[in-house]
Amino acid sequence: MSAATPSRDGSSLGAAVGALLKSREVAVAVVLVLLIAATTLKSDAFLFSSTGWRDLLLTPSMLVLLAVGQTAVIITRNVDLSVGSTLGLTAYLTGRLFIDTSLPIILVVLAAVLMGAVLGLVNGVLVAWGRVPALVITLGTMYIYRGAFLTWAGSDRINAGDMPRAFRDLGTDSILGIPVLTIVAVVVLAAVGYYLHTARGGREFYAIGSDPDAAHLYGLRISRRIMAAFVLSGALAGLAGAVSAARFGTVSSSVGTGIEFEAVGAAVIGGVAIFGGSGTVWGAALGAFLLVTINRSLPVLGISDFWQQAVVGALIVGAITLDRVLVRRQEKKLVAARDDAGSSHAGPPTREPVVATTAPGSPGASAPGDTSSPTDPQEGTR
């Protein structure tokens, strides 16, 4: 019956090693380690100086937060382009609260997260109940949130002196050699990763992105999950806003511009399928780590850092092309395996040939706005 089943028991060592080598997370991690090693060979200070070590861990923390939120959204077959604007707005809110109030640091950070969550909720409500693709909605709210930020800020700028010393120290402090902000990012990453992997709700994110129609037939609460994903993405962008204020000590008007594409790019490099259903936050976080580290490595490696964006772009294109090639190869193998299974039997063949390429959810077939709207809230929620 299951001649095509690769292994009866996935826990066998060989299969485990094979799966590990095939995993995108491992591949990205290997590239990252090689990059760090090469850069360090060129200049010890990149890894072994105290600031080098700190910057290596610290710089990616902001993008990791955004990539984690973005991954949750992309897994449900949506996208959030408004995170950069949300980040700007909440970074400014952080500075403003320090100037105008004497709230303790923790409350200010919470306020930033809450603000981000509210902005994410707006996205979520519009996407889940407006039945409009996330790309368009978040493109609109990207304009709106950034406009709101800049209108509110006017020509103001938050400077280092406006924020308490203790807050700015968070941007540079370390605990046991690991920067505080990195710890924050890792804790968030672990929590979201744990939820997506082990909670029923988390698995529903994947189910909805994998096949929205099937999710509807299963009776999953699609709108609710999609809203949750956007709230999470917004909240993490809010947290990233506070992190950015602490890290840079200033909030300029351009903070967060263009970072939404970096977040999507990090997720894609980390193996998150743009049309949902597969990928992990670990991969996305590693992708973010890789993107940021490339930025910092290029000058050391003697390549003008003006090329970093081109390298990032090439990585994204390369990653999705590689994915497609691997999928094609696997499909071919599956089809061939069925043929063998069919012809090796003398009696009536036991399985029906199926066109593997018509498997639902194959990304190439769909357009950005697939006509079967992933956000269809029709009967599932009413």
Next chain:
Amino acid sequence: MSTVSPEATPGSPETPSVERTYAAYSRPFWQRVVLSREFAVIALLVAAIVFSRSQVEYFDGPQTMYYLFRDSASVLLLALPMTAIIITGEIDLSVASIVGLTSVSFGMLHDDVGLSATIAALLAIGVGVVCGAFNGFLIAYVGLPSIAVTIGTLALFRGIGAGLLGTESRTDFPEGWTDWAKDRIVEGQPYPMVLIPFVVLAIAFALLIHFSSFGRGIFEIGQNDEAAHFTGVDVARTKAILFVLSGAVAGFVGIYLTLVSGVARAENATGLELSVIAAVLLGGVSIFGGRGALHGVLAGVLLIGVIQRAMLLNGQTINVINIVIGVLLVLSVMSTSLLAASRRVLAASRGARSSGGPSRSAGKRLLS
């Protein structure tokens, strides 16, 4: 040769005694025009112009329309291929980066390599074509999702420009060329020269999208690409051609922007892709593909331009303007669902008395 003809066979028992005839349209001409989404955008544009002329100081001044056209020209041009691409259900996020890269290429080929402006311009457009072909190949023939590919090439093309030129810029262009970019067609009239190539291209794209077999294919791909394939439409080739056209137009815009600003830099037109997409969607093109018209899109671009100009003249900052554009975009795409929802509510209240558990929502396509 042919064995079949539309005239019913004489011997056939099914020969209809009276030939069935059909009206061409179910609604009169004025209804088809007035009750369209495009008409709503055009009406909004006219209203915005009328309002601005009467209420906004200096809006009817001699410079306003000139700058409106000059500043909108890039988006107007880029919206032409973008409309076609979005109608097929794809998207091109990399256009502004191609503009940046061609601007850099044009500047460097002319200033550094020393080519004549004409050759440099042609080669720069060639760079745009290559960029578009790269997108097109990955999307149409490798079958990758356009949103992911063009997010990648958004960074890639811009990055190549930045890598080549860094933060430097090139400013040495023939005076005749930079003047041309700023000249008016007729002195004293508000129409800049760039409108001439724009009108030519707009007519070409209108014919391509709305009055050609290729254009019918564009819509069919957006509505149902499988059926299009079964009908003999070359889906991959159509998409690839559109991305190449998008690259070529972006190349032209790169040169225009360089000349009008006098500077070739990698950062030229950063973020412009979003303005273009926003304008196209505002103009009534469906992000799902399969629906839209060029006149609506052009009205959408100009509507944004008029609002921007009027609000600037009124002393508003660009930030407030961005909020307005964002809200307009969200409202315009929500309008369809809002209308549908209100219709559902109406239908449900009407149908409620007919049965125990009614549902007027047509069955969602789930199976079969």
Next chain:
Amino acid sequence: MTDATLVLKDVAKSFGSVVALRSGSLTVHPGSIHALVGENGAGKSTLIKIVAGVHRRDSGVFELKGEAVDFGSTAESKAAGVAVIYQEPTLFPDLSVAENIFMGRQPLGAGRRIDRHRMYAESRALFDRLGVELDPRRPARGLSIADQQIIEIAKAISLDAALLIMDEPTAALSGVEVDRLFAVARSLRDEGRAIVFISHRFEEVFDLCDTVTVMRDGDYVSTKRLADTTVDSLVAEMVGREVAELFPKTEAEIGEVVLDVRDLSSVGQFHDVSFQVRAGEIVGLAGLVGACRSEIARAVFGVDGYDAGSVTVHGRPVPPRNPRAAIRAGIAFVPEDRRKQGLVTEGSVARNVAAVIRTGLAKAGLLTSRAENRAAAPWAARLEVKTSALDMHAATMSGGNQQKVVIAKWLATEPELLIIDEPTRGIDVGTKSEVHRLLSDLAGQGLAILMISSELPEVLGMADRVLVVHEGRITADIARADATPENVMRAATNADPEHAEHTEHTDHEGAPA
């Protein structure tokens, strides 16, 4: 007898102007396997989807376990103990087999965390019970339809449903798989569950079920004990008229060879397929769902590629993977899935009808709606398409009318060869006979026709010659005079490889005229 698990009475459902179900009734008791039979379009699927909570009925009685219910969602129906196995499994391709079974109700361990070990163990237990070996950890992507069906069944069993509905579950299964499925169904029946079984195969119905309900054209016809009825009387009730009337095939003069397919193979689909179709001849391609009949047609027309073999029309080779070239060579192809492949439902009648010929309508490269309307109108009239105006969207039309639009679109190309896949699936009886008469007329005018159909009476009634496909190979070539339901079904279900070797090369003689 105990109280009924499911009672449906006079249930109606329309989609827009299309009446899918006029008056459906069905009463199913616990411990019973109840067959629901009827032709395509009889309303079976709509009835099932109402029970499943996919659709809401417009009117009628709907009771489950004695209580009136009205499901607004599939979740509600599932919670009430209804499990449905659809003809086309609906799985999450990216998720593991086990998760597909337990999505939304995965076993939880400490801290409400999913206990994967238990989930895998429970999945294995389910598969053991079903007698299958399937790795619960592997993703659902790439599974065969049969394996996917097994997952659906495992899911239904794990739900502990009181009512299990199987919508043509055997359509894509082989003999062994069917036997296993039946064993499971019987054991579930013996546990006291109610089972509804939809199938087009009478031997299965008589083998498995105890009671049968017949539906026709959206109406309830009858309910009987299977012991008290025969295949013939069931067919008569399903069709409601003499079969012969439906298929007015007139004799036509068989001419020269139009289509010649030689040794066509596609890895994983079909192998060494060779056959010919002559002018004026209707060749029926019969076989079970999943036998790759449509795949062969798709390869001939060029929407899919193939790995080996050749296709020629009038002796001229047709290049592979190029529908345009096939159209130029004179092939027309009315595909299986009208709404997804046949036409653009968002497009107007005129644009759909003119879709293939429009290149020729352009003047100096310019194509106007006027030209399309003018070209489309006579073809729409010839097919008697019912529409108020040529700019009406195809989406608003009934299935039969849509099919007429698709046929009009292809006849407009004035083809030499018409490939028509499931010509009458899901269309009303009136239109059905119109289509049959049309095909007969076209053949009479010398058109070569390759017809794929899952409806045996249609194949037997219309075809001059029947080719039977089993597992991607042509296993029989039967002339009209010799074709019986028995020999066609035998060739379709029980392929003998030896036999296939002999018959797959047709003997190049036309059917007896």
